[in-house]
Amino acid sequence: MKLHLALGFLLAVLFNQNLLTVHVEAGDDFVRTRRVHFFLNGNPYFANGFNAYWLMYVGSDPSQRPKVSTAFREAAAHGLTVARTWAFSDGGYRPLQYAPGSYNEQMFKGLDFVIAEARKYRIKLILSLANNYESFGGKKQYVNWARSQGQYLTSDDDFFRNPVVKGYYKNHVKTVLNRYNSFTGMHYKDDPTIMAWELMNEPRCTSDPSGRTIQAWIMEMASHVKSIDRNHLLEAGLEGFYGQSTPQKKRLNPSLDIGTDFIANNQIPGIDFATVHSYPDQWLSSSSEQYQLSFLNNWLDAHIRDARIILRKPILLAEFGKSWKDPGFNTYQRDQLFNIVYNKIYWSAKTGGPASGGLFWQLLAGGMESFRDGYEIILSERSSTANVIAQQSHKLDQIRKIFTRRRNVQRWKRARAKRRGGWHGRNRGGHIGN
Numbered sequence: 001m002k003l004h005l006a007l008g009f010l011l012a013v014l015f016n017q018n019l020l021t022v023h024v025e026a027g028d029d030f031v032r033t034r035r036v037h038f039f040l041n042g043n044p045y046f047a048n049g050f051n052a053y054w055l056m057y058v059g060s061d062p063s064q065r066p067k068v069s070t071a072f073r074e075a076a077a078h079g080l081t082v083a084r085t086w087a088f089s090d091g092g093y094r095p096l097q098y099a100p101g102s103y104n105e106q107m108f109k110g111l112d113f114v115i116a117e118a119r120k121y122r123i124k125l126i127l128s129l130a131n132n133y134e135s136f137g138g139k140k141q142y143v144n145w146a147r148s149q150g151q152y153l154t155s156d157d158d159f160f161r162n163p164v165v166k167g168y169y170k171n172h173v174k175t176v177l178n179r180y181n182s183f184t185g186m187h188y189k190d191d192p193t194i195m196a197w198e199l200m201n202e203p204r205c206t207s208d209p210s211g212r213t214i215q216a217w218i219m220e221m222a223s224h225v226k227s228i229d230r231n232h233l234l235e236a237g238l239e240g241f242y243g244q245s246t247p248q249k250k251r252l253n254p255s256l257d258i259g260t261d262f263i264a265n266n267q268i269p270g271i272d273f274a275t276v277h278s279y280p281d282q283w284l285s286s287s288s289e290q291y292q293l294s295f296l297n298n299w300l301d302a303h304i305r306d307a308r309i310i311l312r313k314p315i316l317l318a319e320f321g322k323s324w325k326d327p328g329f330n331t332y333q334r335d336q337l338f339n340i341v342y343n344k345i346y347w348s349a350k351t352g353g354p355a356s357g358g359l360f361w362q363l364l365a366g367g368m369e370s371f372r373d374g375y376e377i378i379l380s381e382r383s384s385t386a387n388v389i390a391q392q393s394h395k396l397d398q399i400r401k402i403f404t405r406r407r408n409v410q411r412w413k414r415a416r417a418k419r420r421g422g423w424h425g426r427n428r429g430g431h432i433g434n
Contacts, residue, residue: 030231036308043400046399047195047316047358050362053362054364059111059114060110060111075363075379076123088128088172090131092136092137100145100171138156151165161217174228176188200236202237203260204260205260209258235316240276241253242263245264254283272314274314275315281326300355303315307354316355317359319361338388345392
């Protein structure tokens with residue numbers, strides 16, 4: 001009990017110093033940012049959540065929609081507040097966009113349903129608008145569409161450079177943001193169920209390691225998104241690799257040089273918050289478990305520190321996980337990784353720092369064997385990992401409640417002081433009038 005009281009006092013002091021000086025009005029149900037924090041209706045907002053790329057795809061088949069509902073219901077029961085998913089599927093099998101500017105209405109209705117169900121379970125969505133990789137089409141499909149129209153393109157990285165390809169992407173952005181939801185009766189750009197747009201899932205441009213190509217593309221596309229939709233937050237979809245703007249930090253990267261720059265890309269004014277991904281089991285697959293966890297600690301510390309000191313924006317750990325396909329895997333290893341991630345977020349959150357949540361990869365409902373990739377979490381299986389996830393939700397919610405109580409007390413004190421001031425003013429006025 002004493003420990004609980006001490007924690008409450010500490011949080012009250014820290015929030016008073018770091019958050020209560022930020023005045024955010026209540027009201028419109030859109031997630032907002034102020035300095036290094038997310039706010040929702042005037043209160044701090046923490047995004048403990050998950051990735052579920054498959055939601056639109058499964059939701060496009062009415063007979064499979066119960067899986068979407070089950071995933072959201074189980075997530076909400078574990079206190080999860082945010083889901084990240086794809087708002088793209090370009091060419092190929094059952095696409096959303098089967099040719100530039102041409103859309104499959106049945107697939108779009110699947111996304112409509114996903115947004116409506118998320119709203120029902122009070123879960124916010126981060127919707128990604130394109131893929132770096134070939135799955136679900138990606139930049140390769142855009143480049144191939146342009147080639148079929150006579151454009152001479154030598155690399156999939158021309159996605160970021162060619163005016164015709166960029167025009168296709170801009171049209172997709174415009175189409176999605178202006179979509180009228182057949183379930184909710186709202187345009188996507190007006191729907192507060194959507195927390196944020198993501199320009200691209202893990203953009204990479206290995207043909208230009210200087211980073212100039214992706215920097216220019218993010219600047220152009222962030223401006224385009226904001227010209228259509230000022231309601232929603234925007235992030236770039238970055239994995240967090242350091243680039244040429246901070247060469248001394250590149251030593252923190254795994255051995256990848258992919259043309260992105262965590263600092264420069266996130267300093268673009270239209271980008272509202274930073275993201276970082278972390279897969280030490282993939283990036284450092286030949287290293288020991290201990291080394292991978294040490295990398296994870298340093299990776300998270302560096303990005304949270306940079307978000308606070310340099311970027312001065314919130315940061316989400318938008319993808320992380322541990323695969324059961326890793327050699328020697330056991331559930332304890334996965335729980336250990338989740339706990340490291342969650343403890344970093346919790347410590348930052350409770351001290352008024354910029355880390356505002358983590359989204360694990362990936363959530364599935366039962367009966368989705370074909371979607372298993374090694375990283376899947378099925379909450380209904382009641383694993384120890386599901387308990388770790390629920391505990392983090394509870395801890396972040398406690399921080400939110402403490403801040404909300406402190407904020408309400410301050411509001412009451414301000415209102416009381418204002419009433420007293422008004423009473424004294426009336427008295428003084430009456431006295432002078434006599």
